[in-house]
Structures are given as structure tokens and as C-alpha cells.
Amino acid sequence: MAPEDYAEVSALSLPVSLIVASGTPDNVEFNDDHGQVLPLDQVALRAIGRLPLSTSGKTHLAQLASLWRSKLDVDAPAEIPLEMADTANSRGKVLEWLVVQLTNAQQQSAQRSTRFMRELGLLRQQHEEIQASFQNLEQFVYRHGPQHRKLETTLSPVSGQLPITLRNGSRLVQRLPGSSVGLSDIAIQISNETPPSEGVLNVSLLSPDTGETLAIWEVPAARLTNGWLRFSLDRALGPDTISLMLNLSYHGRETIRLASAVQHPEPRFHPEVDGQAVETLPALQIWRWIAGARAPVPANAFIQVGGKNRLRRVERETLATAINLDTLHDTVPLFQSGDALLVHVLPDRTACGILAGLAWPGARQVFASLLTRHAEAPPVEYQLALLPQDQRPHQPGRMPAFDPALSSGWIPLQPEEEGQAHVLLPEPLACPHDIYLMTRLPQGQSSNHYGWSTFSNVCLQF
Structure with a gap:
């Protein structure tokens, strides 16, 4: 209401709070019936309608309507017709008008609540779908990505x-x-x-x-x-x-x-x-x-x-500790990229690197990626095997006999052909085992030139 109508509106003893709009059209100030200043956003939430009881009040509130549209981009609250309030039974007429406005406001509020709940449900569904997508992405990267803490x-x-x-x-x-x-x-x-x-x-x-x-x-x-x-x-x-x-x-x-x-x-x-x-x-x-x-x-x-977390990956620092079976004290070099162990195929015997004691009790599967990293290399056969740590050979160059259940068997690969070796254990390991990474030339081959045979992405599943 306008300031000049406040006394008359107060005399009506309406069952609602009153808000007085005063000032110029460019600078309107809102106050509640206790004189406390209210911000425009609170007024927008609380206002039911505009109540002019005089011609000057109607003009003042009309200016407020243009401010409302410019600031909030919505129409101002409904206005009670001046002729309705200017009667002997003005309080009764105003109360009837308020009942209609409150009913409309409640209906609109119910519609907004229904629309809000529907949109909230859609938002929750989209959030769950996004979460599921991120979980799938995380799972894929977790299993296949070259990630390291x-x-x-x-x-x-x-x-x-x-x-x-x-x-x-x-x-x-x-x-x-x-x-x-x-x-x-x-x-x-x-x-x-x-x-x-x-x-x-x-x-x-x-x-x-x-x-x-x-x-x-x-x-x-x-x-x-x-x-x-x-x-x-x-x-x-x-x-x-x-x-x-x-x-x-x-x-x-x-x-x-x-x-x-x-x-x-x-x-x-x-x-x-x-x-x-x-x-x-x-x-x-x-x-x-x-x-x-x-x-x-x-x-x-x-x-x-x-x-x-059941998947464990052999990181670069651990891969670099692989023991050369030929000497039992030297280590096998990493490939130049640093992400693979270079068990360079030999012309006359099996080449072998040992990851000491790395297959811990409880392991159910061991696997590794295989690749000969040169187009002019000979065909190479790869094998992955496990042996109890206490059975490691003490004599350099001596190849132990492997239990077939703890070995992948020999896997032939052509140059630059990607492959994998898997050891699927019949039961979880009961004691620490060494992991043996072996390469050899197929029968009939004698040259190991460019035989850059590598093991990478060595993993254990528990």
C-alpha cells in the first residue's frame, strides 16, 4: 500500500501483514508494519496484492508496477479495484478479494510444488545417471588406464x-x-x-x-x-x-x-x-x-x-627390480619408454626376469601384456609363470621346472602383435611366489636382431 493509505488500511484490521511502499519510482523502499526495511526479493515472496484506498495511493502503486516488471521481470501483484474498497462495507469487500487472491496463490503454489517435485525427480535421475557414467569411466580407467598414484x-x-x-x-x-x-x-x-x-x-x-x-x-x-x-x-x-x-x-x-x-x-x-x-x-x-x-x-x-580393491599393479619402480636369471644379481632393463620390462629374446636359450616374492598369499590371477616392439623383429614366444619364493634357483642360468597350473604356457606372437599372458590359479596362493617373465625364439629361428620383447601392465588379482 501507499504511505498515505496506511492509517485507513490499518483500521480495517485485516488478517494479513501490511507492507508500505514509499519513495520515488526509481528508489522504492519497503517497510513492514513495524517499520523494518524489507528487501525486494522478500517482498516478492510475501506480497499477495496491492491495496489502494485513495486516488493518490492508486497512482503511487501503479508506479510500483513498472518497477516490479523492470527489476523482477514479472507482473506486479494484483490490485484491488478502487471502487470495491471505496464502499460502506469496504472491509468485507477487501476480505472477499483477499480470499480469492489467497486461493489463487495456494493453487499456484501447489502447481509450483508439483512442478518442482517433478523437476527435482528428473534432476535426481540425471544425477544418478551422471554418477553411474562416472563410475563406469572410473572402472574402465581403473582396469585399463596407465595410472599410478x-x-x-x-x-x-x-x-x-x-x-x-x-x-x-x-x-x-x-x-x-x-x-x-x-x-x-x-x-x-x-x-x-x-x-x-x-x-x-x-x-x-x-x-x-x-x-x-x-x-x-x-x-x-x-x-x-x-x-x-x-x-x-x-x-x-x-x-x-x-x-x-x-x-x-x-x-x-x-x-x-x-x-x-x-x-x-x-x-x-x-x-x-x-x-x-x-x-x-x-x-x-x-x-x-x-x-x-x-x-x-x-x-x-x-x-x-x-x-x-582386488586389483594390484606392478609399478615402474618395482618392475625395474626384476632379477636377471642369468646372473641372479643384475637387473633386467626397462624398455626405453620406461613402462615395460625388456626381456630381450636370446638366440640360444630362454631369457628370464624374476619379480622376487611379488605374488603375495591370496593372489588368484596374474596377467601381463606382451609386445615385441620392432617391425623387423623375429617371432617371439612368451611365458608367465609362478614359483614359490623359497624354490628360487641358487645357480645362475638354471631354469626351474614350473607346475603347469602355475604357468601360462608359451604364447607365440608376431612382431608388434599385442598379446597377454594369464596364470589362472586353481586356488589362492598360500605363500609368497616369484613371478617369472620369459621369452624365447620359436623352433627354427636363430636371429634375435631387434628382438625387443617386453612385458608391461603386470597385474595381480586377489
Whole structure:
């Protein structure tokens, strides 16, 4: 209503709130019946109609209608005819008009609600379809894409630093440096020359911000060997930043020693061992991946308890450790692209690289991609096989006899023909096995020129 009509409208004692529109057409101010200023968007939601009780009020509200269209791009609320309000029974007439407007408003609101629910249902359906598409894309890349979790931080062991010793019942708590976003793997380094005879190392990742335990890993004593121990998450942590604490507790015979890195100047990053602060940080490595997304677990990593990620891929750094059977101490080179192991076919015997102890207990299938990477190479036969780690030959060049159930058999391929070798195990492995990657020339062939025979994408299914 216009300011000049406020007193008369108030006298009608209408069962609705009143809004006064005052000012010029270019600068209208709205106030409720308590004098509080209201923004235009609130007025647009609350207004039922325009109520002029005088000619000047009608003119004022007509100017408001043009403002309404220019600012909100919709028609102004309906206006009660002046002749209807200018009667002896003006309150009754106004109430009748209000009932009609409220009824129309409720009908329009119901229609909007119905339309909104329908559109919300369509939006939810489209959202689910988009999610399903992204899951399919993630699954495809997860199984076939050359993706690797990225090593971001390494706190390397420092020569001369005393290791951190954990005895039976000892516990170490370490605040992790850096952001939590996308964290996918953590590694610590064991300094023991030989593993303990029995026991278990329990590792957990938790957030003091939420009080939530994010992951738990268990490492039996036999796996506490000298070197890095890597712990992988099923999925990288999400985009919300939280504080992270790494908790290690050891229960078993003898002791385990953790390699030490730098001394941190900030006390909040000092690890605690059995409640006592230690200035020296344990050696750590931290990997990251796309926040909230999956990537294949490295073949040499421990998966979290209850993890559903069953595919493990041999990463480049592990592939480069393959032992040459001819010497048992040299390594087999990587192909120049760095993504494949070059088991160069030999003219007079079988060439072989060994991935030591990489097929862990529980593995059900091992497979690898095969390719001879030169058009002028001879035909090459490939074989993938498994052998218990404790049966590895001690004499260089001696080829062991493989159980046919643990071998792919020989697979002949022409130059630049892509292939795969699969070992489908009759039952999950019960002990660690070496993976043997072998090549040879077919019978009748003697030249190995350009015999760039390679294994890549070596994976284990658990």
C-alpha cells in the first residue's frame, strides 16, 4: 500500500501483514508494519496484492508496477479495484478479494510444488545417471588406464640417526605433514636386518578432527623386512581438509626398528613413543591421487583391512627390480619408454626376469601384456609363470621346472602383435611366489636382431 493509505488500511484490521511502499519510482523502499526495511526479493515472496484506498495511493502503486516488471521481470501483484474498497462495507469487500487472491496463490503454489517435485525427480535421475557414467569411466580407467598414484613427499632416512625402536606393546603416534586432500598411500622404513620371529605390526590412520579411524592395516612379523613398507587406501581421501595421525603399535617378540629422518623444529610434529616425545621424525613417504577416486593398488603395498580393491599393479619402480636369471644379481632393463620390462629374446636359450616374492598369499590371477616392439623383429614366444619364493634357483642360468597350473604356457606372437599372458590359479596362493617373465625364439629361428620383447601392465588379482 501507499504511505498515505496506511492509517485507513490499518483500521480495517485485516488478517494479513501490511507492507508500505514509499519513495520515488526509481528508489522504492519497503517497510513492514513495524517499520523494518524489507528487501525486494522478500517482498516478492510475501506480497499477495496491492491495496489502494485513495486516488493518490492508486497512482503511487501503479508506479510500483513498472518497477516490479523492470527489476523482477514479472507482473506486479494484483490490485484491488478502487471502487470495491471505496464502499460502506469496504472491509468485507477487501476480505472477499483477499480470499480469492489467497486461493489463487495456494493453487499456484501447489502447481509450483508439483512442478518442482517433478523437476527435482528428473534432476535426481540425471544425477544418478551422471554418477553411474562416472563410475563406469572410473572402472574402465581403473582396469585399463596407465595410472599410478603419485609420490609427493619423501622424508628419507638420515645416515647416523638412531632408529626408533618399538618393543612388545610399544606405540608410536605421528602427526602427518601436509594436506589430507587426495592422500592415498603412506610408507615407513624398517631398519631390521632380519624380521622378528613372530608378532604383528598394527597401523592405523585416524583424524583427531573427526575422531574417525580412516583405515587399519596389519603386517605379520615375517613381512617386517628391511626396506619400505607401503600402506594403501582403497580410495584417496576426499576434498575436505582434515588433520591426520599415523598410529603404529607392535606386539611380538624381539623389537622392530624404524629408520629415522630429519628433526622437526615444531613440537606438534614430534612423534610420541609410549607417550614420550621424540624430536626425530620416522622416515616417511606419502602418495596422492585424485581426491575420492580409486587407482590400482601397487603390487608391493598392504591393503587396508576390509578393503575391496582386488586389483594390484606392478609399478615402474618395482618392475625395474626384476632379477636377471642369468646372473641372479643384475637387473633386467626397462624398455626405453620406461613402462615395460625388456626381456630381450636370446638366440640360444630362454631369457628370464624374476619379480622376487611379488605374488603375495591370496593372489588368484596374474596377467601381463606382451609386445615385441620392432617391425623387423623375429617371432617371439612368451611365458608367465609362478614359483614359490623359497624354490628360487641358487645357480645362475638354471631354469626351474614350473607346475603347469602355475604357468601360462608359451604364447607365440608376431612382431608388434599385442598379446597377454594369464596364470589362472586353481586356488589362492598360500605363500609368497616369484613371478617369472620369459621369452624365447620359436623352433627354427636363430636371429634375435631387434628382438625387443617386453612385458608391461603386470597385474595381480586377489
